[in-house]
Amino acid sequence: VTMGWWDNIWLNEGFASWMEIKATDKMNPDWDIWPRQHETREATMATDALSTTHPIQQVIHNVSEANSAFDGISYGKGELVIRMMEGWLGEDHFRDGMRAYMKAHAFGNATSQDLWNALSGTSGQDVGKVARSFTEQPGIPQVNVAAVCRNGQTTYTLTQSRFTIHDPNAKALTWNIPVVAGGPGLETRKLVLGAEPATFTLPRCNAPLKLDLGESGYYRVHYDDVAFAPIAASISKFAPVDRANILGDQFAQFRAGHGALSSYFDLVDRLTAAHETDIATLEEIIGKLETLDFYEIGNPDRPAFQAYARSRLAPVLKRLGWDQKPHESVLDTMLRPSVISALGTFNDPAVLTEAKRRFAIWLKNPASLRPDLVGTVSALAMKHTDAATYEIMAKKVRDTQATELKLRLFQALANASDPDLIRRNVELAYSGAIPNGRISMALSQIASASENPDLVWKLVRQHEAEIRTHLAPWSQDGFLPAIAGHSNNPDILAELQKDPSSSKTTGAKIATAHALNTVAARQEAVQATQSQIHDWLAAHTH
Structure with a gap:
C-alpha cells in the first residue's frame, strides 16, 4: 500500500x-x-x-x-x-x-x-x-491537572491547552486526547478529553495519580501543586517508563517557562538517592544533564554544575564498571557507554584517564575494546588529542569500508577541540572519506561536538563552493542552516539569512526558519538555565 x-x-x-x-x-x-x-x-x-x-x-x-x-x-x-x-x-x-x-x-x-x-x-x-x-494540526496538547481535596476525597479537573516553547503568539488549538490515568495502588481510568473540562473523584487525598500512564499518549502534562506533590513523593514506586515520563514533562515545564529547574533536580536527587538502575530513566537524566551542561558553556558556574552531575552518575558507573560482567542484563550493557560518555563530558578525571589508557591499547590491539565502547572511548580520547594521534584516527576513517563504523569513528573525531584539528576535520568531511549523503550531517556534528561552531561556519563558508559539489541533492537545502543552528552568534545568523541559498527553494526557507527559531529558543533556555542553576548551586553547595 x-x-x-x-x-x-x-x-x-x-x-x-x-x-x-x-x-x-x-x-x-x-x-x-x-x-x-x-x-x-x-x-x-x-x-x-x-x-x-x-x-x-x-x-x-x-x-x-x-x-x-x-x-x-x-x-x-x-x-x-x-x-x-x-x-x-x-x-x-x-x-x-x-x-x-x-x-x-x-x-x-x-x-x-x-x-x-x-x-x-x-x-x-x-x-x-x-x-x-x-x-492535521501542528504542535502538542497539554493536559492541565488541578486537584482539590475535601472531606477525604480528591476531585480532579482536567483541561487542555497548547504546549509551546518560545512561541508567545501560538494559535490556540483543541485536540481530542486519549488520556490514561492511574498510579501505584490506583485503578486505571481512560477518557477522551475534548474542549470541555473533565472531572472525576478519588475516595482519598494525596493519591499519586499520574496521567499518560505507560507514556503511550502524545501530550504534555502540567500538574498543580496539590496533584504533583504525591507524585513527586512516590516517584520511585512508578514503573520505569512513568519515572522517565514524569522527569521529561517536568523538564519541559521548565523549558516552557512554567516550572522551576529546581523541581527537576529534586526528582533526580530522589531517584539517584534510591539507587535508580533503569536504563530509560537514567538515559533521560543523562540526556537532560548533558543539555544543561551545553547551556552552561562559557559560564563560570559550569565546573560546579559538572561536579553535581558527576556526583549523580558516578555511583551508576561504580555499579556497572568499565567491563561487561558475566550474566549482566543486556540493558546494563547498553547503559554503560552512555554513563561513561556523560561522565567524560562532565570532565570526570578518572573516567578521562581510563578512556585515554584504553584508547592507547585499542590503537595497538583493536580486539581489546568491545565494539559498543569504541565510539565512546575514542570520542573522549579525541577531546584533547595531539596531532599525531588525530592522524591515526583520521586514517582509520579514510580506510574503514563499513559505513556505520566509519561514521562512528568520524563522530569520535568530531570531538577534537584544537582549532587546527577542527580545520582538518572539516576538510576530511568532504574529502571523499565520508559518503556524499552524510557530509552535511558530518559537518553539523563537528560544529556541535567541538563546541566551536563559529570556527566551523567560517571554514565551511571559505570552501562552500567545493563542498557543495560533493553534497547529495537532498542535502543542499539544509546544509548551511544545519551548521548555523549550532551557533549563538548573531552575525552568523544574519549571514545565513542574507545568503541567497537560504531562500532559493521552499525547502531551504523551511530549514533556515527552523535553524533561526531553534537558536532563539536555545538562547532563551541558556539565559533561564544559567540564572536558575546559579541560584540553585548557591542554595545547595556549602
Missing part, C-alpha cells in the same frame, strides 16, 4: 518507525524498547513545540517541500501518534483495523482517512475525530 501523495508520507515513515519498534519489542522483550523510546518522544516534542513545526499531514507542492517532510515530525511524531492510537483502541482492534486497511488497498494508493475508516470499523470508535486532531 503506497500513500496517494506526499501529503501522507508520514503514513509510510511513521508507520515503519512504529513497526520496527513493535517487532523488535516482540522478539526481544528484555530490551525495554518501548520505555527507551522516551528519547525519541523528547526529541520530537522539542521540535513540535516550536513555531516552525508543521502538521504530520501537510500539503506538499514540490520536490524540495517533499524532501523537507522527511523529518522528526513525519518519523517521530508519526510513530508516537500511531502508538497512541494502538494504546487507546487496544492491540486487537488496532491489528484488525490494519489488516482490513492493507487488504482493501493492497497494490493501490491510500490516504490517512482510509486508515481511520478501517480502524473505526474494527473498534467501534470515531477514530478520525481523535486522529485528525493530531495529524
Whole structure:
C-alpha cells in the first residue's frame, strides 16, 4: 500500500518507525524498547513545540517541500501518534483495523482517512475525530491537572491547552486526547478529553495519580501543586517508563517557562538517592544533564554544575564498571557507554584517564575494546588529542569500508577541540572519506561536538563552493542552516539569512526558519538555565 501523495508520507515513515519498534519489542522483550523510546518522544516534542513545526499531514507542492517532510515530525511524531492510537483502541482492534486497511488497498494508493475508516470499523470508535486532531494540526496538547481535596476525597479537573516553547503568539488549538490515568495502588481510568473540562473523584487525598500512564499518549502534562506533590513523593514506586515520563514533562515545564529547574533536580536527587538502575530513566537524566551542561558553556558556574552531575552518575558507573560482567542484563550493557560518555563530558578525571589508557591499547590491539565502547572511548580520547594521534584516527576513517563504523569513528573525531584539528576535520568531511549523503550531517556534528561552531561556519563558508559539489541533492537545502543552528552568534545568523541559498527553494526557507527559531529558543533556555542553576548551586553547595 503506497500513500496517494506526499501529503501522507508520514503514513509510510511513521508507520515503519512504529513497526520496527513493535517487532523488535516482540522478539526481544528484555530490551525495554518501548520505555527507551522516551528519547525519541523528547526529541520530537522539542521540535513540535516550536513555531516552525508543521502538521504530520501537510500539503506538499514540490520536490524540495517533499524532501523537507522527511523529518522528526513525519518519523517521530508519526510513530508516537500511531502508538497512541494502538494504546487507546487496544492491540486487537488496532491489528484488525490494519489488516482490513492493507487488504482493501493492497497494490493501490491510500490516504490517512482510509486508515481511520478501517480502524473505526474494527473498534467501534470515531477514530478520525481523535486522529485528525493530531495529524492535521501542528504542535502538542497539554493536559492541565488541578486537584482539590475535601472531606477525604480528591476531585480532579482536567483541561487542555497548547504546549509551546518560545512561541508567545501560538494559535490556540483543541485536540481530542486519549488520556490514561492511574498510579501505584490506583485503578486505571481512560477518557477522551475534548474542549470541555473533565472531572472525576478519588475516595482519598494525596493519591499519586499520574496521567499518560505507560507514556503511550502524545501530550504534555502540567500538574498543580496539590496533584504533583504525591507524585513527586512516590516517584520511585512508578514503573520505569512513568519515572522517565514524569522527569521529561517536568523538564519541559521548565523549558516552557512554567516550572522551576529546581523541581527537576529534586526528582533526580530522589531517584539517584534510591539507587535508580533503569536504563530509560537514567538515559533521560543523562540526556537532560548533558543539555544543561551545553547551556552552561562559557559560564563560570559550569565546573560546579559538572561536579553535581558527576556526583549523580558516578555511583551508576561504580555499579556497572568499565567491563561487561558475566550474566549482566543486556540493558546494563547498553547503559554503560552512555554513563561513561556523560561522565567524560562532565570532565570526570578518572573516567578521562581510563578512556585515554584504553584508547592507547585499542590503537595497538583493536580486539581489546568491545565494539559498543569504541565510539565512546575514542570520542573522549579525541577531546584533547595531539596531532599525531588525530592522524591515526583520521586514517582509520579514510580506510574503514563499513559505513556505520566509519561514521562512528568520524563522530569520535568530531570531538577534537584544537582549532587546527577542527580545520582538518572539516576538510576530511568532504574529502571523499565520508559518503556524499552524510557530509552535511558530518559537518553539523563537528560544529556541535567541538563546541566551536563559529570556527566551523567560517571554514565551511571559505570552501562552500567545493563542498557543495560533493553534497547529495537532498542535502543542499539544509546544509548551511544545519551548521548555523549550532551557533549563538548573531552575525552568523544574519549571514545565513542574507545568503541567497537560504531562500532559493521552499525547502531551504523551511530549514533556515527552523535553524533561526531553534537558536532563539536555545538562547532563551541558556539565559533561564544559567540564572536558575546559579541560584540553585548557591542554595545547595556549602
